[in-house]
Amino acid sequence: MDLTIKSTKTLHNGVEMPRFGLGVYKMTDKEAAVEAMLAAIEAGYPAIDTAAIYQNEEEVGEAVRSSRVKREDLFITSKVWNTDQGYDNTLRAFEASLKRLGFDYLDLYLTHWAIPETYEETYRAIQRLYDEKLVRSIGVSNHQQHHLEKILAKANIKPMVNQIELHPQLTQEPLRQFCADNDIAITSWSPLARGRLLDEPVLAKIGEAHGKTIAQVVIRWHLQSDLIVIPKSVTPSRIKENADVYGFMLSEEEMKMIDGLNQDWRTGTHPDQITV
Numbered sequence: 001m002d003l004t005i006k007s008t009k010t011l012h013n014g015v016e017m018p019r020f021g022l023g024v025y026k027m028t029d030k031e032a033a034v035e036a037m038l039a040a041i042e043a044g045y046p047a048i049d050t051a052a053i054y055q056n057e058e059e060v061g062e063a064v065r066s067s068r069v070k071r072e073d074l075f076i077t078s079k080v081w082n083t084d085q086g087y088d089n090t091l092r093a094f095e096a097s098l099k100r101l102g103f104d105y106l107d108l109y110l111t112h113w114a115i116p117e118t119y120e121e122t123y124r125a126i127q128r129l130y131d132e133k134l135v136r137s138i139g140v141s142n143h144q145q146h147h148l149e150k151i152l153a154k155a156n157i158k159p160m161v162n163q164i165e166l167h168p169q170l171t172q173e174p175l176r177q178f179c180a181d182n183d184i185a186i187t188s189w190s191p192l193a194r195g196r197l198l199d200e201p202v203l204a205k206i207g208e209a210h211g212k213t214i215a216q217v218v219i220r221w222h223l224q225s226d227l228i229v230i231p232k233s234v235t236p237s238r239i240k241e242n243a244d245v246y247g248f249m250l251s252e253e254e255m256k257m258i259d260g261l262n263q264d265w266r267t268g269t270h271p272d273q274i275t276v
């Protein structure tokens with residue numbers, strides 16, 4: 001059986017984005033954050049997903065510089081926070097992020113949430129960063145179809161990625177279809193539903209059949225579903241466990257069983273309810 005999964009997703013501008021990376025939300029203890037990020041890089045994680053609001057961009061920069069992996073061999077994403085949106089503010093926020101990271105470019109920069117009054121201007125600024133070659137690829141996060149339609153109607157450069165909450169209890173089928181039809185790759189945030197799926201009986205049974213943990217089954221489900229996945233852990237053993245997902249394959253039936261767990265259940269805010 002072919003167990004291989006392409007390790008990157010080709011974005012519509014030709015950039016190869018790793019399908020797997022480390023999410024670093026809530027890694028705020030400086031020492032533990034750098035240690036976890038470094039452990040992930042040394043364990044072969046090719047990507048890190050941060051954001052200005054996570055307050056750990058400096059730690060990301062430090063971990064990358066103290067690792068044995070070259071900056072250009074890693075894919076680093078950050079995001080402009082809600083209170084920094086708008087054209088000029090976004091350009092300033094990007095510069096501040098880059099400074100905190102200590103890098104001269106980012107691999108991907110996203111609008112964190114579609115704040116109704118400002119998300120279109122924010123994306124216009126992000127396009128400028130792309131034109132100026134300060135970012136290798138651009139996109140959005142927490143954008144619904146109606147937000148994307150507005151952006152697509154005016155964009156010179158279509159978003160390459162939409163990062164949304166997605167896991168077996170929130171499978172987001174219609175938005176996934178819309179993004180696929182428009183060449184927008186999807187990154188799943190809270191891919192493990194923040195740990196709340198980890199005693200789910202269907203997943204436990206599938207895990208037992210493969211000798212894998214529930215977290216590994218869920219990460220494999222994201223990968224086999226053509227999604228980009230960024231599980232977060234500060235725990236070294238879990239960082240290794242979450243990356244050990246390439247030696248087994250979920251059957252079509254198992255994939256369908258996992259798809260069937262959908263309840264349209266969110267761990268986070270609904271994108272249409274965000275204010276700031």
Ligand SMILES: NC(=O)C1=CN([C@@H]2O[C@H](COP(=O)(O)OP(=O)(O)OC[C@H]3O[C@@H](n4cnc5c(N)ncnc54)[C@H](OP(=O)(O)O)[C@@H]3O)[C@@H](O)[C@H]2O)C=CC1
Pocket residue numbers: 022023024025026049050112141142163164188189190191192193194195198213215216230231232233234235238241242268
């Ligand atoms: N764009 C957006 O608005 C958002 C983006 N994100 C991004 O997505 C990333 C991932 O989402 P996040 O919300 O962090 O949640 P996840 O679904 O990745 O779950 C993280 C939680 O699961 C635990 N965990 C991880 N691996 C295992 C394992 N193998 N066994 C048991 N428990 C495990 C972690 O514990 P521990 O760390 O203690 O090991 C942590 O409590 C974020 O870090 C961030 O980068 C997240 C939310 C919103």
Ligand SMILES: O=C1CO[C@H](CO)[C@@H](O)[C@@H]1O
Pocket residue numbers: 025051112268269
């Ligand atoms: O990225 C994020 C991490 O989680 C936060 C709390 O749910 C979100 O608001 C934010 O978008």
